[in-house]
Amino acid sequence: MSYFLPETDPVLTAARGLALAHPGVVAVHTGPLFLRARDPHPARRVGLVSGGGSGHEPLHTGLLGRGGLDAVCPGEIFASPHNGQIYAAGTAAAKDGGVLFIVKNYTGDVINFQIAAERLRHDGIPVASVLVDDDLATDAEDSATGRRGTAATVVLEKLLGAAADRGASLEELAELGTRIVARSRSVAVAARAQTSPATAAPAFTLEPGVLDYGVGIHGERGTRALARPAAGDLVRRMTDDLLDALPEGPDDVLAVVNGLGGTTELELHALGALLSGELAARGLRPAQLVVGTFTAALDMAGFSLTLTRLEEGWSELWAAPTETPLVLPRPASGAAAESGAAQQSGTGAVPQRAAPAPQEPTAAAPQGTGGRAVLDRYAEIVTQVRDNLTQLDQLVGDGDFGDNLTGGVRRAVKLADESGSEGLAALAQAFLDDVGGTSGPLFGLLFQHLAAAPGADGGAEAQGAPPLAELAGAAEAAHAAIHRVGGARPGDCTLVDALAPAAESLASSAAEGAAEEAPLTSAAQAAIRGALGTASVRPRRGRASYVGDHALGVPDPGALAVALLFAALADVHEPAMAARLPAPGYLTVR
Template sequence: MSYFLPETHPVLTAARGLALAHSGMIEVHSSPLYLRARDPHPDRVVALVSGGGSGHEPLHTGLLGRGGLDAVCPGEIFASPHNRQIYEASAAAAKSGGVLLIIKNYTGDVINFQIAAERLRHDGIPVATVLVDDDLATDSVDSATGRRGTAATVVVEKLLGAAADRGATLEELAGLGRRIVAASRSIAVAARAQTSPTTAGPAFTLDEGTLDYGVGIHGERGTRTIARPAIGDLVRRMTDDLLDALPEGPSEVLALVNGLGATTELELNAIGVLLNDELIARGVRPVLIVPGTYTAALDMAGFSLTLTRLDEGWAELWTAPTRTPLVLPRPTLTAEGLERSPQESAAPSASPGDTAPASDPSGDRALLDRYAQTVTQVRDNLTKLDQLVGDGDFGDNLAGGVRRAVKLADERGLDGTAALAEAFLNDVGGTSGPLFGLLFQHLASASPADGRAPSAAELAQAAEAGFAAIHRVGGASPGDCTLVDALAPAAQSLAASARDEAAEAPLTEAAQAAIRGALATASLRPRRGRASYVGDHALGVPDPGALAVALLFMALADIHEPTTATRLPAPGYITVP
């Protein structure tokens, strides 16, 4: 992030860029720095002015204009604006009914905004203030400062902006703002600190597998560091903490799912659904679930949740039209129209003729369980390898497909390789998922129904058919640095063993051939798949797909040739990044 900030006047330059991008909406005053809306609503009689340290964009500048703020005073990065900025911005934007200052509860902000308010009063301009203090992480901190002001500022500014456009008076707006603040609480978590503009490194470090709970929007450490839970458990904990902290009131809420800078929209939308479900389970009706990045902490990897108990008419204020750089209201997730998640969907009931055993004792099911165990063990290694040559999703895709296959085998009594084939062909995306599905589909045909070890000839025929299908679909050949660089030598080894009546360990030998082929891909320049786009950067990195094929043949050997399979290396050894 900090690599691309201008070396001089970065905040002023960014302000000019915002005005350039929204021509006719915003004017920039450089000395002192503030931004003013060029086209306020004609019915507005009170100006709304806010601001704070930069690095929180789109707060506050994104809410500048009709339905939002009249003026914004940006400070330097994570530093409050000077009282002169606030005073001159307010004097320039003031209307017949005065000025309302919206202040986040940080010491520098409070002092400078209050000094500006005193100067405005001295000039005879009616002025009132609203102090936003929604951060429940600092609720019990032994400090006279009180709770910090964080993402609920967005809710306050949006609702007050709509009310101001309706001609609300200074007293009415101040009272409304204070009620909104009282009805709002926020909590934030982070898995990685923001980049320091000074050092270009992380502002603080977290141990792997941990996150900070209760971080601030200026990059402050959390009030505690916790082991990173599953995201569903994390959202549940945050929801409970928020509801415990909220004052009693209406059961309808607005819920803001706010990214802290480096959290993707994909993640925020998913968190929105989890939050929606948690609220409904507690008898709280989420009228509006609003995911997006609204109050960033530069590029911190984290998110915050804000709940606001909705009084009568507040939802309509949120959905009132705006003309601001930040397009609000954003499309919102609500309970209406949400399909049930796959986990919530009821499993199909068995017909009278279905047997559907809970588990398949055959060697084929044992193969699935062994492969699942192996993939779980090396998933992170495969992910790291794929990050070096591709987009880093291979480990998760492979593990997810295998988990789906285990579920299919458990719920529907499918054979192990048949379950793998169905899971990967139907449910695993990307390039490698369906290609592995083709391989599993052909291997399933070689699995004897009585659970005995498949013969070398049966496996050779299945592996060769799988290779042929993959070649027809994707065009990959040995030497292209793909999964077939492990599959082809394994198939050749099995075919040779089928011709040699003296072969004693055909599966172990095939696994060894697959391992050699997979590891040899490190010396190849990829010609297929995403790795082909990185050119020589892929040299020295074995192909993750080829390693996954080798792991499959290792699992076959472990199940059916346990004595000779001891010659094979550990899965973690061949997949080490």
């Protein structure tokens, strides 16, 4: 898989290729990147916008067009789109009735769509969201993150697309979407991991004859390993688990057999026959069996099963016609034509908002001394440990953190070079505007608050360490902002586990005044201890929470990146004392 990706801008290049293959359906916008339906249904009163990390195709771009989505925001591979993409797409797709966001339950997606929704509401555009959380493998009482959003997203987008074409309102679509999600559950297994684009090797290894049960669509490890059973026994087990987790309701179900990218059509259709038989044996009626690759995990050799209990009228929504790149199986009866003729009357043609959306303005970088010593030192450290962060993230997530962090820091260096802005302000602008995934907005908030502390960058005006009270206040403000947006607390195994002790250490040093000899070094030591402590904690938030005990022994990469930032601050302002800090060799698996 990864051997054939372009070396530069693979996601943008693929988006352009999709538009070239479907010129009357898909339009590509850049600066920021999103894709838009060229010819939405004129009866639509609400625009539908979705998106997520690339590597899951044909989700979401395959459902772009009439009967589907109005706009799609593709992030980098396995990384959420950033809020700037979503804001621009929402502005372009919104109708007079507003815009509905369809969001898979991953921390980065939730945060970035939430920030974009706040920006659209500030512009006077009505916004609602539907959160997809169908993955039963991550339905754990001790997880604050909740179930992941996986292949039921296809069902949701198809049904909501049909309802939107009938002129449903924002409130009606949001309520329908919530019901669909509540009545859908999925579970996935894998026999081989996906190929990592960073290493061109499998992201994790399985012993021969072993399956990972409960894997995620970003290549997250399963919740448990199984000796490989016969296919019929495996489907029976998955069906039992799905029905145990599925809420009670009608006997009519929509059944989806979804390939994860490396499973053949021969296998998928055989699995579909086995699933249909299991459902019939339990007295359930598969109103539609949907077989294919709809939500991939790059080239993972595996599959997922999704069941949705159908309410009255949902079969007709599924049968409604579409004009999208992905052609979903529909009943062979005349239901599609009847559904198309059943449009609600009186909706009229709804004019679209102007598109493409203009490049969103970014705040001007604060002018000052051009201090960038901390940026340069942080860039040096991050470049040094990039491969270590990648390795750690592959063990607990999808392996993209090292690339995302390094890419954002490089953008900040370029921005500082071109504009002469302060280093921390350049980091804030780069991460808030250009870096997707969870790391983008959260690290952007951290950099933004630290940039407000005078002298923190190490510029000419900073004589020694920056004023301690201001820096302590900035760190605590960053901690508070990140908690408001993401909800993480110390002990959840996230970047907060390093940030909170660092902020507390600075506050304590500020209270002591001159009694603290090296406050920044002490804060860095606290951050390092907090980051390393995440290796002994079962994650409760973030993507690592999906892999359960597989994360034990692995320090959280985001927490380590925060520790490295405070180490860079100490290196710049307290070089003699900071020499006592451990070298970044602690970025390894215990």
